[in-house]
Amino acid sequence: MRSLLPWLRLIFRSPGRLATGAILLLLTLLSGIGLLALSGWFITETALVGALLIAGVHATINLYTPGGGIRFFAVARTVTRYAERVYNHDTVLRLLTTIRVVLFSQLSRSGRSHRHDLTGAQWLSRLTMDVDALDTLYLRLIAPAGLALLVTVLMLLVSAIFLNVKSALWLALPLLAAFLLATVGTYLRTRHITRRQSDRTEQLRSGIIEHLEGIAELTAAGRTGKHAARLLRQAFESNSDQARADSRTGWQLALSNMLISLSAVAALWLGLELFQKDLVSGPVMVMVPIAFLGLAEIYGMLPDAFGRLGATEASAGRLNNDISIAEPPRQVATPGLPGELSLFVSDLGIRYQDLPPLMTHFSLQVKRGEHLGIIGHSGSGKSSLADTLAGLIEPFHGSLAKQEACYLTQKTVLFDDTLRANLLLGNPSATDTELWRVLDTVEMADRFIAEADQLDTWLGSAGSRLSGGEARRIALARVLLSPAPLLLLDEPFTGVDAVTRDRISTRLNSCFEGRTVIGFGHSIDALPVVDRVIHLVP
Numbered sequence: 196m197r198s199l200l201p202w203l204r205l206i207f208r209s210p211g212r213l214a215t216g217a218i219l220l221l222l223t224l225l226s227g228i229g230l231l232a233l234s235g236w237f238i239t240e241t242a243l244v245g246a247l248l249i250a251g252v253h254a255t256i257n258l259y260t261p262g263g264g265i266r267f268f269a270v271a272r273t274v275t276r277y278a279e280r281v282y283n284h285d286t287v288l289r290l291l292t293t294i295r296v297v298l299f300s301q302l303s304r305s306g307r308s309h310r311h312d313l314t315g316a317q318w319l320s321r322l323t324m325d326v327d328a329l330d331t332l333y334l335r336l337i338a339p340a341g342l343a344l345l346v347t348v349l350m351l352l353v354s355a356i357f358l359n360v361k362s363a364l365w366l367a368l369p370l371l372a373a374f375l376l377a378t379v380g381t382y383l384r385t386r387h388i389t390r391r392q393s394d395r396t397e398q399l400r401s402g403i404i405e406h407l408e409g410i411a412e413l414t415a416a417g418r419t420g421k422h423a424a425r426l427l428r429q430a431f432e433s434n435s436d437q438a439r440a441d442s443r444t445g446w447q448l449a450l451s452n453m454l455i456s457l458s459a460v461a462a463l464w465l466g467l468e469l470f471q472k473d474l475v476s477g478p479v480m481v482m483v484p485i486a487f488l489g490l491a492e493i494y495g496m497l498p499d500a501f502g503r504l505g506a507t508e509a510s511a512g513r514l515n516n517d518i519s520i521a522e523p524p525r526q527v528a529t530p531g532l533p534g535e536l537s538l539f540v541s542d543l544g545i546r547y548q549d550l551p552p553l554m555t556h557f558s559l560q561v562k563r564g565e566h567l568g569i570i571g572h573s574g575s576g577k578s579s580l581a582d583t584l585a586g587l588i589e590p591f592h593g594s595l596a597k598q599e600a601c602y603l604t605q606k607t608v609l610f611d612d613t614l615r616a617n618l619l620l621g622n623p624s625a626t627d628t629e630l631w632r633v634l635d636t637v638e639m640a641d642r643f644i645a646e647a648d649q650l651d652t653w654l655g656s657a658g659s660r661l662s663g664g665e666a667r668r669i670a671l672a673r674v675l676l677s678p679a680p681l682l683l684l685d686e687p688f689t690g691v692d693a694v695t696r697d698r699i700s701t702r703l704n705s706c707f708e709g710r711t712v713i714g715f716g717h718s719i720d721a722l723p724v725v726d727r728v729i730h731l732v733p
């Protein structure tokens with residue numbers, strides 16, 4: 196339950212809205228109960244008056260006031276239900292916005308090192324599922340449970356007034372039991388299953404995304420069937436949990452409904468005793484039990500909501516974990532940058548989560564306009580260092596100061612958009628002439644001049660309409676367009692053949708003039724021309 200606390204605090208940030216929504220829900224429920232109770236009273240009254248008239252006894256009945264009351268409750272029920280739905284769903288959408296904004300602003304502060312274990316699609320799927328589980332916490336669970344208690348107390352007061360206090364106390368017993376069965380009982384009986392089911396669903400969704408992303412590799416290895424069979428098994432396990440939880444929730448609902456019906460029968464029985472002693476009238480004797488039946492509407496909402504509470508806790512736990520790793524950024528000194536330097540790094544330490552440090556006491560000074568190559572074996576920490584210099588990974592100690600930098604990451608990232616839009620990300624004010632010039636530098640101008648749409652050619656999802664080496668050169672062109680004085684290039688020529696690479700390297704010299712460039716690669720050949728080289732040794 197504790198996992199829900201931060202989210203409950205967030206939900207109760209606007210108590211006025213929540214209270215208004217609850218009042219509208221209460222009015223809907225009371226209109227429904229009023230409609231049932233008054234109709235029961237009226238039908239009994241007319242039946243009794245009819246019987247008296249048949250027996251030749253003089254009797255009169257006022258048809259208009261109760262008839263008007265019944266119409267009032269019927270209209271009020273419809274109107275308040277409509278208003279309640281519109282208002283409360285608007286509240287839920289607002290809550291969703293608040294939760295998303297808070298969550299994403301916290302996550303965006305987290306270092307890249309914390310996000311490596313899931314792909315973008317897996318993150319999206321997981322966060323959507325977990326946030327969706329939270330947004331109905333108030334409307335499905337808190338408001339109905341609170342109102343069920345309130346309406347129950349009101350009903351007991353009505354019984355105390357129309358019957359007597361002793362009857363009300365007797366009637367409180369089955370209602371209290373129905374409430375506990377529908378809420379705490381359902382939660383306790385389903386929480387382990389639904390928590391496990393939530394984890395399994397999360398793993399299944401993640402597995403399906405992985406399957407789709409790796410379908411080419413799986414097909415090539417002839418493992419599609421085996422992989423799909425594993426997913427089907429996971430889906431079966433998740434569905435079995437769901438079925439088990441649904442069955443338990445169904446039983447709780449049935450038992451709680453049975454107790455409400457029992458309370459109605461008990462109210463009739465207690466009323467009958469009072470009727471026989473002439474302490475209540477016949478219509479009142481019928482009205483109270485019928486009003487009790489109206490409680491089934493609000494009680495009926497509870498088992499489903501409490502049956503999902505375990506899954507909601509699991510979602511909240513996962514989100515809390517994401518946020519806790521997202522905060523707080525470590526305090527790394529950012530000294531002033533001496534005028535002649537582009538980058539100053541002193542005593543830097545890099546570490547992934549709780550793993551042993553990847554790098555300690557790393558110091559480096561790069562002069563403005565200098566072209567530096569940092570080379571090392573695979574796994575020596577080049578990309579981690581580049582991420583740290585770019586500010587994507589928070590170092591655990593040391594100090595770092597740099598000029599404004601533009602970073603070509605090791606992974607080529609292109610957006611499902613036009614060539615122009617992809618390039619303009621590097622410099623939104625670049626002219627078409629500048630775009631063609633930079634395309635020429637990376638030897639991609641001819642490729643797109645031949646296209647009908649030229650700069651407006653669509654690149655496809657993640658640049659899927661380009662070869663690996665072509666996509667890399669477009670990503671490089673985007674970085675070259677940036678006006679940043681410091682460029683960080685992680686393996687800039689991945690996928691580009693050696694002859695093309697050498698030609699582009701020569702052209703890059705003029706682009707790099709006056710700018711500081713730090714290239715990261717396995718060997719000096721993999722980088723543009725550099726003035727100085729550093730070897731990273733793991």
Ligand SMILES: Nc1ncnc2c1ncn2[C@@H]1O[C@H](COP(=O)(O)OP(=O)(O)OP(=O)(O)O)[C@@H](O)[C@H]1O
Pocket residue numbers: 308309311312547550553571572573574575576577578579580605717
């Ligand atoms: N998110 C992460 N969590 C834990 N360890 C990581 C993470 N990312 C990288 N590492 C580890 O850090 C080490 C350095 O990785 P890094 O990617 O920086 O090396 P690299 O020199 O760029 O390698 P390559 O040339 O193969 O790209 C490796 O041992 C790698 O397994």
